[in-house]
Amino acid sequence: MSVIKWIDEHFEESILIVLLAFISSVMMLQIFARTFFSAFNWPEEFARYCYIWTVFLSLGYTIKKGNMLRVGVVMDLLPMRIRKSLEIVGNILMLVVFIIFFRYSIEYVGKLRVTGQSSPAMQIPMWMMYWSTIVGFGLATIRMAQEIISNFGNFNKMDVETTLEATLKEAKEEVELSTHSKENSMETSGGES
Amino acid sequence: MALWIFVVFLVSLVFAVPIAMSMVFGALTPLVLGGTGSSIQQLIANSFSGSDTTPILAVPLFILGGVLMAEGGISKRLFNFFAYFIGNLPGGLPCAVILTCLFYGAISGSGPATTAAVGAMTIPFLVEMGYDKTWSSGMIATAGGLGVIIPPSIPFVLYSLATGVSTGALFLAGILPGILIGGFMMIYAVYYSVKKGEDKEKISKKMKEIRGEGLFRLFKESFWALLSPVIVLGGIYSGIVTPTEAAVISVFYSLVVSIFIYKSIAYSEIIPFLGKAVKTYAPLTFVLAFATAFGRVLALAKAPALIEGFILSNFTSTLSVLTGIVVIFLILGMVMDTGPAIVILAPILLPAVQSLGVDPVHFGVIMVCCLSIGLATPPFGLDLFVAGTIADVAPMSVARKAVPFILAFAVALFLITYIPGISLAFL
Numbered sequence: 001m002s003v004i005k006w007i008d009e010h011f012e013e014s015i016l017i018v019l020l021a022f023i024s025s026v027m028m029l030q031i032f033a034r035t036f037f038s039a040f041n042w043p044e045e046f047a048r049y050c051y052i053w054t055v056f057l058s059l060g061y062t063i064k065k066g067n068m069l070r071v072g073v074v075m076d077l078l079p080m081r082i083r084k085s086l087e088i089v090g091n092i093l094m095l096v097v098f099i100i101f102f103r104y105s106i107e108y109v110g111k112l113r114v115t116g117q118s119s120p121a122m123q124i125p126m127w128m129m130y131w132s133t134i135v136g137f138g139l140a141t142i143r144m145a146q147e148i149i150s151n152f153g154n155f156n157k158m159d160v161e162t163t164l165e166a167t168l169k170e171a172k173e174e175v176e177l178s179t180h181s182k183e184n185s186m187e188t189s190g191g192e193s
Numbered sequence: 194m195a196l197w198i199f200v201v202f203l204v205s206l207v208f209a210v211p212i213a214m215s216m217v218f219g220a221l222t223p224l225v226l227g228g229t230g231s232s233i234q235q236l237i238a239n240s241f242s243g244s245d246t247t248p249i250l251a252v253p254l255f256i257l258g259g260v261l262m263a264e265g266g267i268s269k270r271l272f273n274f275f276a277y278f279i280g281n282l283p284g285g286l287p288c289a290v291i292l293t294c295l296f297y298g299a300i301s302g303s304g305p306a307t308t309a310a311v312g313a314m315t316i317p318f319l320v321e322m323g324y325d326k327t328w329s330s331g332m333i334a335t336a337g338g339l340g341v342i343i344p345p346s347i348p349f350v351l352y353s354l355a356t357g358v359s360t361g362a363l364f365l366a367g368i369l370p371g372i373l374i375g376g377f378m379m380i381y382a383v384y385y386s387v388k389k390g391e392d393k394e395k396i397s398k399k400m401k402e403i404r405g406e407g408l409f410r411l412f413k414e415s416f417w418a419l420l421s422p423v424i425v426l427g428g429i430y431s432g433i434v435t436p437t438e439a440a441v442i443s444v445f446y447s448l449v450v451s452i453f454i455y456k457s458i459a460y461s462e463i464i465p466f467l468g469k470a471v472k473t474y475a476p477l478t479f480v481l482a483f484a485t486a487f488g489r490v491l492a493l494a495k496a497p498a499l500i501e502g503f504i505l506s507n508f509t510s511t512l513s514v515l516t517g518i519v520v521i522f523l524i525l526g527m528v529m530d531t532g533p534a535i536v537i538l539a540p541i542l543l544p545a546v547q548s549l550g551v552d553p554v555h556f557g558v559i560m561v562c563c564l565s566i567g568l569a570t571p572p573f574g575l576d577l578f579v580a581g582t583i584a585d586v587a588p589m590s591v592a593r594k595a596v597p598f599i600l601a602f603a604v605a606l607f608l609i610t611y612i613p614g615i616s617l618a619f620l
Contacts, residue, residue: 013468013471016475017464017467017471020253020257020470020471021467023250024254024257024441024444027250027437028441028444030438031441031442048244048245048247051250051478052244052245054475054478055240055478055479056479058475058476058478058479059479061471062211062476065475067472067475067476068211068213068214068476069211069476069477069480069530069532070209070212071206071207071529072209073528073572073573074207074208075208075209090205090208090209093210094210094211094214097214097217097218097221101233101236104237108238129241132241133240133241163573164572164573167575167578168578168582168588170305170578171305171309171581171582174309174579175309175579175582177306177309177469
């Protein structure tokens with residue numbers, strides 16, 4: 001049970017972290033190789049493909065975290081129930097779009113398999129890279145469905161954050177993070193002197 | 194058709210549909226209404242190919258470098274370094290805080306993070322030295338957002354991705370405007386400090402403490418942090434590395450400095466830091482991807498040409514066009530994040546202003562300057578809330594004290610907009 005919960009919370013996030021570690025180290029390797037030996041032909045392509053997976057996995061991740069960038073000012077002015085209803089309408093429209101895109105990505109990957117196109121440097125079949133769109137839109141569909149279910153579950157709660165409250169929360173997080181690091185540095189500088 | 198695309202896009206935005214999805218809704222409009230547009234497969238393929246470039250990797254990498262470097266009390270080291278030189282002058286300490294914000298912002302690349310890190314350390318300090326708490330918060334909230342103008346800067350990377358203008362040229366062009374805006378804010382800070390009077394005794398006592406540490410030690414402590422932008426910019430301009438490679442180097446440089454020199458990060462903390470970087474850039478990645486697909490649809494509907502025609506037939510002088518655009522950007526900066534605003538608007542507006550003879554690099558500087566001040570403008574400027582939370586003051590009182598600083602910024606912005614030479618001096 002706890003495994004499922006962990007996956008629900010951190011699935012996209014953990015892959016995104018691994019991808020970021022890959023992008024950084026492979027690009028660094030390339031700089032070393034270029035400076036001291038000669039450049040490889042694969043690192044940039046590899047890093048780009050890691051980034052493409054990042055793009056499509058970020059969809060599900062940000063829906064889950066609720067930190068998609070949006071303009072919330074006008075909605076704040078509306079009464080709670082209207083806001084919540086509009087949010088559900090918007091989410092359902094997005095769900096429909098994700099399902100459609102999911103379906104078309106499958107079709108597109110099928111087409112690419114037929115053409116048999118490969119990437120220039122690593123010779124990886126392109127359809128494998130386009131799997132990122134299938135996985136990405138698939139996960140986005142699941143996350144959005146989860147979101148809509150919780151929308152309905154919380155419909156009668158008065159818990160909707162205004163942009164102001166969300167900004168305040170974000171501000172508090174930033175402050176906590178920076179004070180944490182300040183304590184850290186004071187410990188170390190204390191050790192030096 | 195272009196009109197319908199805009200209507201759907203704007204209505205979605207107003208109803209708080211995420212920006213990325215508003216673009217998708219806009220891009221689907223021609224399909225639904227039966228006009229010329231991209232098929233869904235083309236939309237997917239364009240989102241894919243829009244992400245399939247090496248320069249775009251600079252975005253996550255610069256963000257990670259900033260997250261790593263910004264930890265570990267670097268704000269304090271920078272502040273002591275600047276205070277050493279100017280702390281004893283009239284208004285010297287507030288000016289040292291503004292300088293710290295500008296440099297820290299250049300390193301971290303994030304306005305709210307800058308306000309938080311610099312504010313947490315300097316607001317209590319300024320209050321102890323007898324400066325007004327709310328005023329200090331207003332100053333830091335405004336200065337915190339401006340670090341993104343001084344390179345390395347994510348908004349410039351985004352503008353470069355959206356328009357194809359060289360990242361290196363934009364970075365170079367940001368230096369003088371950043372200094373100018375900081376300079377105007379410092380002039381006001383000095384004026385205010387002199388008018389209100391400063392507690393000279395306390396300040397000179399504190400300054401003795403800071404000077405007692407010796408210039409060499411202060412320099413040594415802040416050296417590694419100050420070196421980071423130098424390495425990045427030096428690497429790019431000497432032609433040794435591309436902006437993307439410079440971003441990679443900044444990641445590993447920050448990692449080495451914070452683990453081995455400042456000892457501010459333990460090995461076990463590396464993964465949480467990667468997680469923090471992911472959290473920051475994930476919402477941007479697919480905005481960038483869908484913006485490519487949306488841009489193609491707009492181009493098929495001839496939207497940039499229509500806007501160009503509209504602007505050219507209604508405004509006669511470059512000045513009036515730029516003024517109008519600056520006002521729009523300032524308003525937009527209050528409600529929308531800098532990144533999406535740039536990737537959506539830059540490709541649409543650039544052709545029009547270019548045909549009026551505005552340099553694309555200069556336009557990028559104007560755009561980034563305008564949007565970055567949005568972080569400090571009420572009602573939703575995040576920096577106001579960050580500074581307010583630190584100082585335990587209502588964000589709206591912070592906003593009131595920030596007004597003169599925002600005006601100082603506006604004067605500088607006016608000069609930057611109408612004198613292209615300020616941006617283009619080094620090019």
